[in-house]
Amino acid sequence: MSQKSYHQTHDHVIPLLEGAEPINLRPYRYSHDQKATIEKLVDEMLAAAVIRPSSSPLPFSSPVPVGRMGGSWRLCIDYRKLNSLTINKNIPFLSWMNSWKRAVPNEKKPFIDPKKQVN
Template sequence: MKVTVARDGKRLILKALTKATTHHAELQMISAKSMERTDTVLEEILEEFNAVFQEPTELPPKRMIEHQIDLYPGAIPNKQAPYRYTHAQKAKIKTLVKEILEARIIRPSQSSFSSLVLLDKKKDGTWRMCVDYSKPLEEHHTHLRIALNLLRQNKLYAKRSKCSFGKRSVEYFGHVISAKGIATDPSKFEGMLTWPTPKDVKGLREFLGLTGY
């Protein structure tokens, strides 16, 4: 291996001492994803507390405070017939109950109280079992009277046009919350459906900015 250079009008030839080529470095293509910085301290902390992220296999240990539910004198037990479920939902509920029963999170009970079970699909496609503690509409009327009476007694005022009562669904931050779950507010789609077809790059960017949410 030799290299020719010019200096002060003279040509210099630099030759290697050996004919063998020595590699001092290698260049490799690295994707942007692999270039992400790794927080080693954060990884060490998460590894140290790995037990916190494990699936529970039993009830937690006995705490210093013993929780109990005090009932009003003469309280009537709340007991309702189960909802009607599809065959697939029934099978899933049985599976979930079996899992938490084996994990000793729950135990068999002969209590006169019982509440309804609901299945809620999570974002990852799995199911979450929930308990429905909702009461009849008449109890809601009682609670509403109590709340409005407190406002009246304390000279506090609410704007009727901004209040909603007896609704089966409510709008909240661009979403509609109902018994069926959470859905995007249909009014948010109107601007997208009526938006003119982009004819250039600028128009396309504006449309993508609108639909980016």
């Protein structure tokens, strides 16, 4: 079995509004089945080196399991609270993405799944 490695070419910084404090939210409540699903998905992503254990001293955001067509699951993170504290910058990619949304019908768009994007 080949050893997976993490690639970090630069540190990522999220610019926050003046006076913004770290967000502290209570973890979401999960059913036993949801908890088992989350643990399984996290273990799979750790094994595939898609994610790594966090070294952040701040609490993490609770993952939200979202059902896919076909009955499988994926994990999402609700960043709405963090987004409300960030400095809004106009990024050209967003304009391109809006054009892409208008130009290409939904059924023809590729779906990008980070879990499957292993180098």
